[in-house]
Amino acid sequence: MTVQQPDAPALSIAGLHKSFDKPAVCGLDLSVAGGEFYALLGPNGAGKTTTLRMVAGLLPPDSGSISIYGIDALFNAVEAKRVVAWVSDEPMIYDKLSPYEYLEFVAGLWSVDPRIAEARSAELLELLGLAPHAHERCGGFSKGMRQKVALAGALVHEPRLIILDEPLTGLDAGSARQVKSVLQERVAGGVTVIMTTHILEVAERMARRIGVIDRGRLIAEGTLEELRTRSGRDGSNLEEIFLDLVAEGGQEAGEAAA
Numbered sequence: 555m556t557v558q559q560p561d562a563p564a565l566s567i568a569g570l571h572k573s574f575d576k577p578a579v580c581g582l583d584l585s586v587a588g589g590e591f592y593a594l595l596g597p598n599g600a601g602k603t604t605t606l607r608m609v610a611g612l613l614p615p616d617s618g619s620i621s622i623y624g625i626d627a628l629f630n631a632v633e634a635k636r637v638v639a640w641v642s643d644e645p646m647i648y649d650k651l652s653p654y655e656y657l658e659f660v661a662g663l664w665s666v667d668p669r670i671a672e673a674r675s676a677e678l679l680e681l682l683g684l685a686p687h688a689h690e691r692c693g694g695f696s697k698g699m700r701q702k703v704a705l706a707g708a709l710v711h712e713p714r715l716i717i718l719d720e721p722l723t724g725l726d727a728g729s730a731r732q733v734k735s736v737l738q739e740r741v742a743g744g745v746t747v748i749m750t751t752h753i754l755e756v757a758e759r760m761a762r763r764i765g766v767i768d769r770g771r772l773i774a775e776g777t778l779e780e781l782r783t784r785s786g787r788d789g790s791n792l793e794e795i796f797l798d799l800v801a802e803g804g805q806e807a808g809e810a811a812a
């Protein structure tokens with residue numbers, strides 16, 4: 555059994571490759587420190603979801619390494635999964651269960667003490683505005699409510715690294731605020747959050763560091779200020795910087811291919 559290394563990065567990826575019919579992730583290196591709020595941006599098809607699915611242990615890489623708090627996630631997948639939560643943009647929950655029953659079920663899978671699980675579930679359902687629906691079947695829920703149930707389920711075993719794929723898409727303003735504040739609260743408590751988003755204002759406001767992926771490679775990374783400096787666009791917003799970076803990457807790829 556590998557012992558978690560307290561000083562190790564929350565996530566360390568080196569030389570990660572994954573191809574389907576064509577390359578999706580091409581030699582990606584990425585490091586995220588413990589307690590960081592990290593936003594992973596990139597145009598459609600850039601390789602964000604593929605990368606995060608490999609980190610969550612749902613997809614085997616072709617090559618490369620993934621380490622989570624010092625645990626080799628490819629060789630100790632079960633141990634790595636204990637500290638990670640994965641929240642997909644297409645939540646899978648059980649329609650026949652209520653949110654309360656679903657959280658009880660997930661907590662049981664992680665062997666969380668039932669009394670602790672009950673207290674955590676009650677807190678999460680309250681924070682996410684689901685308390686009034688705690689005993690209704692999820693089958694009748696809207697997409698936004700289902701997303702929040704999935705998030706609550708992902709957090710019930712108190713993971714140290716939370717990975718979310720487009721967590722705010724489709725949420726109304728109130729639900730988006732609830733999700734953001736649950737995530738910010740976790741980060742304030744030392745948990746690491748990595749999320750993809752196409753909502754650049756969210757990345758701009760919430761993330762301590764931002765990584766931009768294009769064509770399966772990390773093309774830029776840093777705080778908003780660092781990205782501004784790198785792009786030579788003082789005072790620009792993230793949208794302008796992002797579009798510049800991606801256009802620049804596209805031009806370089808075109809030149810390399812010529």
Ligand SMILES: Nc1ncnc2c1ncn2[C@@H]1O[C@H](COP(=O)(O)OP(=O)(O)OP(=O)(O)O)[C@@H](O)[C@H]1O
Pocket residue numbers: 574575577578596597598599600601602603604605
């Ligand atoms: N299961 C799969 N089979 C075949 N190709 C895939 C599969 N999953 C992803 N791809 C391809 O890999 C590339 C990267 O896809 P990925 O979903 O990782 O991008 P993304 O950055 O998350 O995009 P988006 O912002 O649109 O969600 C795309 O060309 C996509 O078509």
